Amino acid sequence: MTTNKTFALLGLLVLTACGADPKDPPKTEANVPPGGNTAAISSAGAPASGAKVYPQATKAIDARVGETFNVVLPGNVTTPFEWRFDESDKNVVAMTAHNYTDAPPANCAGCDGYKGTFNFTFTAKADGAAKLHFSYVRAMPAGSPAEKEMTVEVHVTH
Amino acid sequence: MRSFVRKILMTSAVGALFATACHVQVGSAPENAPAGNAPPHAAAPRPAPAPAAPPPAAVAAHPAAAPAAPPPAPGGARAAAVIAVHPTTAAHAVALGTPPHSSIVKPPARRSTAPLVSRHRQATRVASTAEASNLRVLQARYAANEKAAPAPVKTSVQQARAAIAQHHYSFQVGVTEVSHKSLAKITGEPTTAHDPQIVAQNAAARAKKASRTNLIAFDVKKRAAPPARFLNATIARENAGDGKDSSTTGPTTQGTNQNGNGNAGYPSSQFASPSASSFSWRDRITSVKDQGDCGSCWAFAATGVLEAGEILVNNQPTTIDLAEQQLVNCVPVFSPGSENCGGNSATNAYKFLHGGADALESAVPYKSAVASCNSSAGAANLGVDDWGYAGEDPPHPTVDEIKAALIAHGPVSSSVRVTSAFQHYSSGVFDEGDTGSTNHAVVLVGWDDAKGAWHLRNSWSERWGEGGYMWIKYGTNSIGKNAAWISPVRQPPPANPTYNDRYLTLQNDSGEPLDVSVDALTGAGSWVPAAPSASAAAFTYTLAPGTSMDVKRTDNKQFLTAKAARVWAKSHDGKHQWTAFKGADFVIAAAPYSAERRERATFHFGHVQSAEQTADEIFTIGETARKAGDSPKAEAAFQKFADHYASDTRIHDARFWLGYSQYQQKKYSESTMSLYTMVSAAPDGHPDIPFGTYFMAMSLAAQGDCGYAVRNFETVAYGEIGTPPDWIDAAKNNIKHLEADDGSICSNWD
Structure with a gap:
């Protein structure tokens, strides 16, 4: 049941993320300056x-x-691991979409196993502070312990 | 099984040397064998491949019966003893005559298209009026586009039209909105099919086709085994003893789970079969691995395929564990600036392993990160002898082409598009249909047409999916793309043991019940039960006419093994005696020999007759009759040849024509056994094997044994055993024909 819900959610999120040309080479985090960059993500379903x-x-x-802002985490969907958004104060900040973007190396004809980014899109809802908690876990089985964790504090003002 | 074949041959070979009571050294030709090796039938054409579905015939009399005993010689009988050696040994001892298959008559095989046409009709859909209208609008737009298109685009479309005309394709082309874009731009992927390196690789692979490892070719003799009812009598007799050192394996059947762990929700089969509705190597390969947090799926896919090859081809245990880390460390990166935890390809790994070698996991444990390469860690022989893409048009093989590669070579690597949904797969048939670029490498181990899905092995541990496996719908998420097979470097077979004795079989073709006595000189050099003398004790047996027995010691019930023996007998009525080897040694093993199993020698009690005809004369009679269409006469001649000249270089040809002439007479049961004997006894790679297998399949089909027939047709079609192309087509058509049978032909699908 949990898995089915996850599929349904994922399907919904992927649909909402469509629109950009998924074959354009994605940018990497190295291009992203501290404090955010409005031009950094233009690829695969960047929400x-x-x-x-x-x-x-x-x-x-x-x-x-x-x-609206994005948190972009490097990962590799061809491994068993994924970045997962765990919690926030939805009244202050709400996740509105997430997806995965391939980042194949140059001349990658026929190569497999290349990396990408897990992209999470949030919308600031109201004044206040919230913690965005991300964990790097095995997608299956459910309940696998986190291999890595990351927390971001968000301050929302008018 | 081999023992059974040997038994048949022993039985049929015993008449070879009636003229003289002699013993024949192992591996030597009979004294009256022809001196030359050139077969007189050098230009003999093979029959054309006949379509399946001959009229069902009643099963004829059991064909395993020994050839009729020769008529009694005037003036009583005298001892006649023959050692008939293991047929393979004998065959290797002489140069083999090679029929010229280039002269095979190959009229077009009848096509069994009815089922295919039917399916096509079901799939055909009549376009609606609205669709037709839309089509007209599109065609007008494409025509306008073409008028305004630059010259290169026009040229490209014209070339495509020429190709359509040449190949009689049923679709049209025009200048669309993407005609000016590169294929890579449209699809997001470079066109690896036209990569010169890949094209060259495939050309080279095809050139090596005849010599590379093929799992079906490995199994030709086992796959040829007819239904158990053909074999029961002989096997029952062979198993009547204590089974010690018995080479009898009995008939094999489909559906056997190799590890004996029952049906775990996936199909398995002892005999790989491209036309099977379901099949999986899962039970016969290594366990699922875990690549961890490193984009090394390509290394795990390549290693999984190589491990499977080591198991299936080199008989390595399923616990063999090769080092993915060695590939991660040592395979050249895909492109400058990339690193092997960030992607590469299984085929790059194959290129590395072709001429190189993988290491054992114990030598280079997996680290889930790139480390420095220690090329000396590679273990001898753990490499790839050959590899290639599945199908004729990589990187997008058809389902049937992937099945054929799976059967011929074992599990194959494949690319697939992985998404979050894929990551979260737990069970069922995955059919997301994502059309994004492939990004992950996996191993395909089987399929299930009922599910319409491949059986996929991932490298995300057994905690993912169905124990590390997934059922994935054919084609979804580009599964099957880049499917590639390997043939591992062949390991030298283990050395055969050496024996200095043989089992002893007594064969009574005298026409009379006999009381037989035996003293035997064991391999250890002692006589049992006692050294020969006038008053010494002997093992004694009663042997009914027309029977044979594998001699057991009457003191300890073990099969008798001996390097020499004294053998004598008298008829129950006391009128006839066989005493030639009462006072002289009957030599069973003149010298130590090396063999997979201890061989068997047959002492034959028969009537005396002179060799009325030489091998050449008998063969010529058979050839003449065959060419004249006189199948009964041809059968008689080739049967006689097979009975009397089992060590002749033409024996496999004779057995083929014997079976074929029986087939022509609709003596399907006899034909099946004659051809099975031929296929089983002929050495690997013998040019008659494809033809013998084909007509054996025809005979089996005629008897309704369609499972066995299809298996043999598959050997002909997919075994890469030297089958001429027309025969391959005929075999494939016959498979389709039988599979579409409504019950009018087939009664047994075991």
């Missing part, structure tokens, strides 16, 4: 084109109510 992008090293984010 909020034009939104600020925050890389893995981000510790804190300042956002205004109504603003």
Whole structure:
């Protein structure tokens, strides 16, 4: 049952993420300046084109109510692991979409196992502070312990 | 099984040397064998491949019966003893005559298209009026596009039209909105099919086709085994003893789970079969691995395929564990700036392993990260002898082409598009249908047409999916793309043991019940039960006419093994005696020999007759009759040849024509056994094997044994055993024909 719900959620999220050309080469976190970069993600279903992008090293984010921003975490969907968003105060910050973007190396004809990014899109809802907690876990079986964790503090103001 | 074959041959070979009571050294030709090796039938054409579905015939009399005993010689009988050696040994001892198959008559085989046409009709859909209208609008737009298109685009479309005309394709092309874009741009993937390196690789692979490892070719003799009812009598006799050192294996059947762990929800089969509705190697390969947090799926896929090859081809245990880390460390990166935890390809690993070698996991444990390469860690012989893409048009083989590769070579590596949904798969048939670029490498181990799915082995541990496996719908998420097989470097077979004795079989073709006595000189050099003398004790037996027996010691019930023996007998009525070897040694093993199993020698009690005809004369009679269409006469001649000249270089040809002439007479049961004997006894690679297998399949089909027939047709079609192309087509058509049978032909699908 849990798995089915997960599939349904994933399917919904993927659908909402469509729109950009999925074959365009994605940008990497190395291109993302501290504090976010509105041009960083333009690829595969990046849910909020034009939104600020925050890389893995981000510790804190300042956002205004109504603003959409992205947290982009390096990963590899061809391994058993995924980045998962665990919790937040939905009244302050809510996740509106997430997806995965391939990042194949150059001349990758026929290569497999290349890396990518897990992209999470949030919208600041109201004044306040919230913690965004991400964990790097095996997708299956459910309940696998986290291999890595990451927390970002978000401060939302008008 | 081999013992059974040997038994048949022993039985048929015993008449070879009636003229003289002699013993024949192992491996030597009979004294009256022809001096030359050139077969007189050098230009003999093979019959054309006949379509399946001959009219069902009643099963004829059991064909395993020994040839009729020759008529009694005038003036009573005298001892006649023959050692008939293991047929393989004998065959290797002489140069083999090679029939010229280039002259085979190959009229077009009848096509069994009815089922295919039927399916096609079901799939055909009549376009609606709205669709037709839309089509007209599109065609007008494409025509306008073409007028305005630059010259290169026009040229490209014209070339495509020429190809369509040449190949009689049923679709049209025009200048669309993407005609000016590169295929790589449209699809997101470079066109690896036209990569010169891949094209060259496939050309080279095809050139090596005849010599590379093929699992079906490995199994030709086992796969040829007819239904148990053909074999029961002989096997029952062979198993009547204590079974010690018995080479009898009995008939094999489909559906056997190799590890004996029952049906775990996936199909398994002892005999791989491309036309089977379901099949999986899962029970016969290594356990699922875990690549961890490193993009090394390609190394795990390549290693999994190589491990399977080591098991299936080199008889390594399923616990063999090769080092993915060695590939991660040592395979050249895919492109400058990339690293092997960030992607590569299984085929790059095959290129590395072709001429190189993998290491054992114990030598280079997996680290889930790139480390420095220690090329000297590679273990001898753990490499790839050959590899290639499945199908004729990589990287997108058809389902049937992947099945054929799976059967011929074992599990294959494949690319697939992995998504979050894929990551969360737990059970069922995965059919997401994501059309994104492939990004993951896996191993395909089987299929299930009922599910419409491949059986996929992943490298995410047994905690993912169905114990580490997934059922994935044919084609979904591009599964099957880049499917590639390997043939591992062949390990030298283990050395055969050496024996200095043989089992002894007594054969009574005298026409009379006999009381037989035996003293035997064991391999250890002692006589049992006592050294020969006028008053010494002997093992004694009663032997009914027309029977044979594998001699057991009457003191300890073990099969008798001996390097020499004294053998004598008298008829129950006391009128006839066989005493030639009462006072002289009957030599069973003149010298130590090396063999897979201890061989058997047959002492034959028969009537005396002179060799009325030479091998050449008998063979010529058979050839003449065969060419004249006189199948009964051909059968008689080739049967006689097989009975009397089992060590002749033409024996496999004779057995083929014997079986074929029986087939022509609708003596399907006899034909099956004659051809099975031929296929089983002929050495690997013998040019008659494809033809013998084909007509054996025909005979089996005629008797309704369609499972066995299809298995043999598959050997002909997919075994890469030197079958001419027309025969391959005929075999494939016959498979389709039988599979579409409504019950009018087939009564047994075991």
